[in-house]
Amino acid sequence: MTRGVATSELAFTGRIDALSRDARQRLIERGVPEGDLTVRERVAAIVRRVRAEGDAALRELARELDGVTLDELEVPRAMWTRALDALDPALRRAMARSAENIASAHRAFLPVAQEVETEPGIVVGRRPDPLARVGVYAPGGRAAYPSSVLMGAVPARVAGVGEVVLCSPPQRGGSPAGVVLAAAALAEVDRVFALGGAGAVAAMAFGTASVPRVDRIVGPGNAYVAEAKLQVSGRVAIDSPAGPSELLAIVDGTADPRLVARELIAQAEHDPDACALAIALGDECAAAVERELAIAIEEAARREIVVAALATRGGVLTAADTESALALANEIAAEHVLLVLEDTPAALAALRGAGTVFVGASSSVAFGDYMTGANHVLPTGGLARCYSGLSTLDFVRWTTWQRVDRGAAARLSGDVGVFADAEGLPGHAAAARAWRTEA
Numbered sequence: 001m002t003r004g005v006a007t008s009e010l011a012f013t014g015r016i017d018a019l020s021r022d023a024r025q026r027l028i029e030r031g032v033p034e035g036d037l038t039v040r041e042r043v044a045a046i047v048r049r050v051r052a053e054g055d056a057a058l059r060e061l062a063r064e065l066d067g068v069t070l071d072e073l074e075v076p077r078a079m080w081t082r083a084l085d086a087l088d089p090a091l092r093r094a095m096a097r098s099a100e101n102i103a104s105a106h107r108a109f110l111p112v113a114q115e116v117e118t119e120p121g122i123v124v125g126r127r128p129d130p131l132a133r134v135g136v137y138a139p140g141g142r143a144a145y146p147s148s149v150l151m152g153a154v155p156a157r158v159a160g161v162g163e164v165v166l167c168s169p170p171q172r173g174g175s176p177a178g179v180v181l182a183a184a185a186l187a188e189v190d191r192v193f194a195l196g197g198a199g200a201v202a203a204m205a206f207g208t209a210s211v212p213r214v215d216r217i218v219g220p221g222n223a224y225v226a227e228a229k230l231q232v233s234g235r236v237a238i239d240s241p242a243g244p245s246e247l248l249a250i251v252d253g254t255a256d257p258r259l260v261a262r263e264l265i266a267q268a269e270h271d272p273d274a275c276a277l278a279i280a281l282g283d284e285c286a287a288a289v290e291r292e293l294a295i296a297i298e299e300a301a302r303r304e305i306v307v308a309a310l311a312t313r314g315g316v317l318t319a320a321d322t323e324s325a326l327a328l329a330n331e332i333a334a335e336h337v338l339l340v341l342e343d344t345p346a347a348l349a350a351l352r353g354a355g356t357v358f359v360g361a362s363s364s365v366a367f368g369d370y371m372t373g374a375n376h377v378l379p380t381g382g383l384a385r386c387y388s389g390l391s392t393l394d395f396v397r398w399t400t401w402q403r404v405d406r407g408a409a410a411r412l413s414g415d416v417g418v419f420a421d422a423e424g425l426p427g428h429a430a431a432a433r434a435w436r437t438e439a
Helices: 003-007 021-028 038-053 055-066 077-085 089-108 146-159 178-186 197-206 223-232 257-268 283-299 303-313 322-332 344-350 365-370 406-422 426-433
Strands: 012-015 114-119 122-130 133-137 163-167 191-193 216-218 246-251 275-281 314-319 334-340 354-359 396-404
Touching: 021 322, 038 055, 038 197, 038 223, 055 197, 077 178, 089 146, 089 178, 133 146, 133 197, 146 163, 146 178, 163 197, 197 216, 197 223, 246 257, 246 322, 257 275, 257 283, 257 303, 257 334, 257 365, 275 283, 275 303, 275 322, 283 303, 283 314, 303 314, 314 322, 322 334, 322 344, 334 344, 334 365, 344 354, 354 365, 396 406, 406 426
Parallel strands: 012 314, 133 163, 133 216, 163 191, 246 275, 246 334, 275 314, 334 354
Antiparallel strands: 114 122, 122 396
16 A cells, blocks of 8 residues: 555645645644634624523523423433443443542642742742632533543542532433433532533533533533633633644654554544644654554544544654654644654653653553543643643632731831832832831
8 A cells, every 4th residue: 555545635744844834834723713703703602692691592502503402401410320320330440440540640739738938037828729619511512521521520529629510412312421421420520411512611601590600611622612611711710722632643663653543543533623643753654654544544433534634634744853853743732742752751851842741652542531540631722832731720729828027027128118119109118118117
């Protein structure tokens, strides 16, 4: 099979130093295109409807977008319990194992209170206070994602959040998928609502008669969910505007090209807008990956979705060396980065733009999606350059305190007065100088 067979299916091929300006920009700018206002405008209209009409708008949206009539927006707890009891025993064991690992990892990284004495008599401290209520979004359009329930709710519980609210789209029966409800029971969520898309985000951000207003919204979703989170972020905190899934694999001749192809297919099958890209060191490595990818495309169970994703945001690029591959990777700032290189520790140390990094051939992205305990709710669209993956830090806010004793106040008074005079704030200067004679 020739290299060209796979190339016809891919959006990006060739050497990275030969990429056109347009191709490079499409690689790096992966959010909603500025010129395409469809998503932005539709989301804005939905947000306005929910904010103005509350539950009535949510019911209308369920009929329009999900094709269901909702008598009640909230799903009774008894239904979650039944869903958990009805779960296949093997799946229940796997989900319980995942929840335990997520709890273990996030418990280890819990933030702690700190104090520092910046000068004698001056103490500055801060403590992490759990949020009162958070909203977790779990996708449920093309597929149901109980793993996203665990990734959002379990860390919230570990952090000590007071109330955890879950929203997930209704299926034809009028409630979220059974596996999603089972995950909600397993993760000890407090309330579940059969709501999806931008409407669910708006409901959690502003509150309705049925849906409580939350302090932060977390969880992945499609372009509409990501845009909705951005639009409400001035009124409620969000984790990051996570959109369609992304994988960047950086590989050399030590990598098995069949495994690399499987990893690309695994991400491409999520969504037609998913990004699945490999940067191979050398032409021979790139050709091998493309050959195996062509075979994997033909064998993919979700071939239609895979082909659409690869044709839009997929590819195999060639780099002359690790340094140039990592330089482009840091610009792309992908959600997932897989490193299969002769010297992975050095590459890991140099990588700064990634939601999460999978180190070595056996570190499949699928393991991180479900079972390692690391969080799979990650920044996409290049935002890994400035956002981090979901963690317990997202479920707390920091209270800062300061203590200044009388002697320190006297020592501070002069310099603070000078600062205040320079900024034209005489009241500040007077408040500081009142302490200059104190011992």
